[in-house]
Amino acid sequence: xTPDDNNTMLEAKFERLRAILRNTNGIAIAFxxxxxxxxxxxxxxxxxxxxALAVTAASPTYPAAEQNEAARLAKSLGIQQIVVxxxxxxxxxxxxxxxxxxxxxxxxxxxxxxxVADRHGLMFVADGTNADDEDDYRPGRRAADELSVIxxxxxxxxxxxxxRTLSRRLDLPTANKPSFACLASRFPYGSRITEQKLKAxxxxxxxxxxxxxxxxxxxxxxDLARIEVEKDDIARLAAPDVRDKIVHMAKQxxxxxxxxxxxxxxxxxMNEQLGLGTQS
Numbered sequence: 001x002t003p004d005d006n007n008t009m010l011e012a013k014f015e016r017l018r019a020i021l022r023n024t025n026g027i028a029i030a031f032x033x034x035x036x037x038x039x040x041x042x043x044x045x046x047x048x049x050x051x052a053l054a055v056t057a058a059s060p061t062y063p064a065a066e067q068n069e070a071a072r073l074a075k076s077l078g079i080q081q082i083v084v085x086x087x088x089x090x091x092x093x094x095x096x097x098x099x100x101x102x103x104x105x106x107x108x109x110x111x112x113x114x115x116v117a118d119r120h121g122l123m124f125v126a127d128g129t130n131a132d133d134e135d136d137y138r139p140g141r142r143a144a145d146e147l148s149v150i151x152x153x154x155x156x157x158x159x160x161x162x163x164r165t166l167s168r169r170l171d172l173p174t175a176n177k178p179s180f181a182c183l184a185s186r187f188p189y190g191s192r193i194t195e196q197k198l199k200a201x202x203x204x205x206x207x208x209x210x211x212x213x214x215x216x217x218x219x220x221x222x223d224l225a226r227i228e229v230e231k232d233d234i235a236r237l238a239a240p241d242v243r244d245k246i247v248h249m250a251k252q253x254x255x256x257x258x259x260x261x262x263x264x265x266x267x268x269x270m271n272e273q274l275g276l277g278t279q280s
Contacts, residue, residue, distance in 0.1 A: 010162055017156040018047055024124040024150075026051035028117035030109055031081065032062070033070030035160070036128030038077070038174040039167050040153060044126075045079040053120060054079045055113045057086040060195045061105075061182040063202045073174065084112050088184065095193045099139070101184060106140035110147045129154045130163060178215040179267065186220050200225075200253040207249040211242055215265050223256040231264035 021027065021044050029044060031037045031054035044052035054074050058067050067083075074081035086108060088094045094104045113125045127144060129151040144151065153163065167175035183198045201218045204225055208216040213233055219226040227246070229237055236242060237260055250258045 021047040026122040027124040028053045054081040059086045102140040106143035203253040225255040228265040
């Protein structure tokens with residue numbers, strides 16, 4: 001396939017997305033401030049103006065830095081953002097961290113967005129699922145189906161790379177933003193999730209980012225923090241001055257041991273115990 005063919009396909013997907021959004025005549029979008037939902041909100045604002053809403057659920061699994069970033073992004077896009085407080089830890093079964101944890105989380109999220117949509121007279125609720133997500137283990141998709149949530153990016157067959165390319169065209173600051181998933185994804189299935197553990201993970205990940213590591217995960221294994229960074233960053237992570245800072249921060253956060261995963265960052269490493277696809 002030639003570059004011209006790729007460009008033609010991308011333009012067709014983009015126009016399909018615009019048409020889907022126009023045809024809703026109003027939509028409430030589950031907005032986290034990530035690459036996908038930011039792009040979807042940007043296009044929805046262009047097509048629908050005041051009939052597009054960005055709905056953000058603030059919770060312990062959603063770091064304060066990400067919440068603040070989402071607020072800045074919504075303001076820059078000119079889209080109305082509505083923030084609703086939520087706490088997934090209060091959802092039955094969620095804190096026990098079963099393999100279908102995301103189903104319970106997304107059910108709560110989409111219920112919240114649906115309530116906001118109803119209050120504003122909007123028929124449609126949407127999420128940022130894209131075409132690449134079909135290959136992942138995502139139990140949250142069941143919640144979307146049950147609550148009639150539409151996925152315009154998926155329906156348009158836009159991949160993550162397509163979305164990044166189009167985000168650059170729209171001059172969105174998220175075009176190159178590293179992938180992010182809620183902090184609950186850092187725990188082995190069956191390991192109980194608590195607010196204290198979430199704060200410990202967030203503290204170490206924030207420390208890593210402050211040292212210039214862009215794509216990071218801190219997997220919580222009880223007393224052990226298993227750190228994932230991009231493979232090219234592993235050597236720098238092991239440099240004495242950096243290593244000492246991370247060990248100090250991890251122990252301050254409550255971990256007794258700190259390890260580096262030599263396979264490097266990869267989506268859904270917690271799903272490997274299930275023999276399933278990627279998730280976070």
